[in-house]
Amino acid sequence: MSNHDDNLTELYDKDGNLIGALITAQLWSSIKPRIMDLLPKEAPKEKPEPIGEWETLKQYWDFAYPVDMDVHCELCGNKTENWETDEPRKFRLMSCNLGGLVTFKCMHCQGRVTKKHFKDEITVECTEYVPEKSKHLEARY
Numbered sequence: 001m002s003n004h005d006d007n008l009t010e011l012y013d014k015d016g017n018l019i020g021a022l023i024t025a026q027l028w029s030s031i032k033p034r035i036m037d038l039l040p041k042e043a044p045k046e047k048p049e050p051i052g053e054w055e056t057l058k059q060y061w062d063f064a065y066p067v068d069m070d071v072h073c074e075l076c077g078n079k080t081e082n083w084e085t086d087e088p089r090k091f092r093l094m095s096c097n098l099g100g101l102v103t104f105k106c107m108h109c110q111g112r113v114t115k116k117h118f119k120d121e122i123t124v125e126c127t128e129y130v131p132e133k134s135k136h137l138e139a140r141y
């Protein structure tokens with residue numbers, strides 16, 4: 001028996017069909033790093049909502065109107081009076097900064113709803129979801 005055969009044993013079912021292979025720990029540890037790149041990747045996990053930044057924005061709220069909790073997606077008609085209390089979320093908080101730029105993802109159509117808070121008014125922009133191209137994911141779709 002060659003060294004190769006000692007490291008690798010092919011497994012067959014009772015009908016002689018190849019069902020898998022058993023390899024030694026030593027061989028596995030040497031080929032694992034190369035194989036891992038070939039295995040299908042799990043879809044990237046969604047980032048947690050940046051609630052802390054939203055809390056900070058509310059804390060330093062210096063606009064001429066109360067904190068606004070309503071979100072409306074013009075693309076699909078999805079809307080809420082208070083996104084914070086929706087369970088599950090109708091809109092996910094994607095980003096938020098102290099300048100008053102707050103971005104949501106519409107959980108219905110994946111569109112982006114951007115609320116810009118100015119001193120005296122709020123403007124809202126809705127943009128369609130554009131899938132992010134990823135080499136790893138391309139083969140899966």
Ligand SMILES: [Zn+2]
Pocket residue numbers: 073074075076077078106107108109110111
């Ligand atoms: Zn939508």
